[in-house]
Amino acid sequence: MHHAGGSGWRITMDTSGPMLIALYVRDAAGLVTAGHPALSHAAPKIRPADHSHLIADVGGFSALKTEWEAWWEQLLKAYPEMSPELAPPAFRAFSNSPALRRVLQAHFGAALTWARERRGEYGALEAEREASGAAQVLADMVDDRLLEVGRASNDFDLTIIELPLAEPRAWYLEPDKMIMSHELLSQPELFRSYVQPVVELLI
Numbered sequence: 001m002h003h004a005g006g007s008g009w010r011i012t013m014d015t016s017g018p019m020l021i022a023l024y025v026r027d028a029a030g031l032v033t034a035g036h037p038a039l040s041h042a043a044p045k046i047r048p049a050d051h052s053h054l055i056a057d058v059g060g061f062s063a064l065k066t067e068w069e070a071w072w073e074q075l076l077k078a079y080p081e082m083s084p085e086l087a088p089p090a091f092r093a094f095s096n097s098p099a100l101r102r103v104l105q106a107h108f109g110a111a112l113t114w115a116r117e118r119r120g121e122y123g124a125l126e127a128e129r130e131a132s133g134a135a136q137v138l139a140d141m142v143d144d145r146l147l148e149v150g151r152a153s154n155d156f157d158l159t160i161i162e163l164p165l166a167e168p169r170a171w172y173l174e175p176d177k178m179i180m181s182h183e184l185l186s187q188p189e190l191f192r193s194y195v196q197p198v199v200e201l202l203i
Contacts (some may be wrong), residue, residue, distance in 0.1 A: 002126065004138035008155040009203075011138045015122045015162050015182065018082045019075050020115035021108075023163060025100075026068060028107050034065050035072045039179060040167035046114070051103055058098035067097035076173065079161060118164050119172035122182060134175055141196055149160070156202040168198050176202070 001014040023042045025109060026034055030048035031154075032041065055064055071094075084093035088108050093100040104111075129135050146153055162182040168190060170180040178198060184191045 002129065002135040002138070004135065004142070006139070006142060007152060008130060009142060009153045009157070011142070011158045011160065011199075012134065013138070013160040013162055013180075014080065015119065015187075016075070016079055017115055017119060018086060019072075019079070019161065020118050021086065021111045022068070022072055022075055024111040024114050025103055025129055026072075028111070029064060029068070029103050031065055031068055034068050036069070037173070037179070039163070039171065039172040040165045040169075040181070043164050045166070051106070054102050054106060055099040058102065060099070064099040064103060067094075067100035071097065071100060076177065079159065079177070117129040121164070122162065125182060129185065132190075137185070137188055138195075139192065141192065141199050142203065145200055150203065153203045158198065158202060163191075172198050 001012065003013045011154050024046055027042050027046035028031075029051055032038075044045065051064070055061070071084070086104075086108075089105060091101050091108075094104060101186075134159055142153065146176065156176065158176055158178065160178045160180050162180050162185075165179075165181040168181045168183045168187060170184060170191075172178050172194075174183050178193070178195070184194065
């Protein structure tokens, strides 16, 4: 987790275990355009499987997409808390989402392994950034903007959720969250082009 902060403002960057699992499930189920915003596929790429036989009698693919989107929205709202609870093998928190529950039961082991590997990579990436001072760009962006406006910052708290996404970009979720490809910070100009307008808006 990276923190940058000053008088009345704070920017936090971190990843999310439950969202990594949700991302795995989305890609494994071939739900490429699911969710708001529609994020690019995960990296490394997850091979989609055909689940039609598994979910045919519980609403099929359209039910699965609707249920996954509701889950994703819940995860975004609850972040950084884990809600709903992922409790195998019954996944009771998903009793109203039968199609999603079946796909979770089929893929949970693989999803958990994949998510743990990505968390490990993220930990190494954080240590690397800490050593190089790469995350300092967050504080610099705020300082530059404060010099421009010539006043103290409005109070704000910006949360940036980093996920292993194939496309190096960010998605702004009003009012105070962003989802970002974990590769983006390694491209400072591109990173600024996505994050700076949000920082300016919040200041």
